Amino acid sequence: MTVTIYHNPDCGTSRNTLGLIRNAGIEPVVIEYLKHPPDQATLVELIVKSGLSIHDAIRQKGTPYLELGLDSPSKTKMELLEAMVTHPILINRPFVVTPLGVRLCRPSELVLDILPQPQRGAFVKEDGERVIDEHGERVKHG
Secondary structure, three states: OOOEEEEOOOOHHHHHHHHHHHHOOOOOEEEEOOOOOOOHHHHHHHHHHOOOOHHHHEOOOOOOOOOOOOOOOOOOHHHHHHHHHHOHHHEOOOEEEEOOEEEEOOOHHHHHHOOOOOOOOOEEOOOOOEEEOOOOOEOOOO
8 A cells, every 4th residue: 555645845734744644654655746746647647536627736826827827818738737847836735645546635634535544643733733633533623
């Protein structure tokens, strides 16, 4: 059983997702996608298997999205994909691949839906939000 995370260590959501994977006792394959970006076929597979559109998978905040004119309705899906491969900072993160599926884990708790093993104990996100209790159960908010 392999779990893979396309990770950006500078991203809190990505770090929290990685923490939740490890809290289930899983040591994933960690791909720092800014250093080792996926090729176009892999990127398409991640997007399709996660059930997202290319627009859902492209990151706008803190990227050259506007500078590259990617907000133009005339941009094709292929042009958006090419931009994401050329500028991996445009790939939204973190994508996680497990035997149970593929998810863009924003928020990080979405990873819980595809982890093949339960949480092993409490987990608190970096911002202090408690998401898993001491029994490994998801904390209900609201």
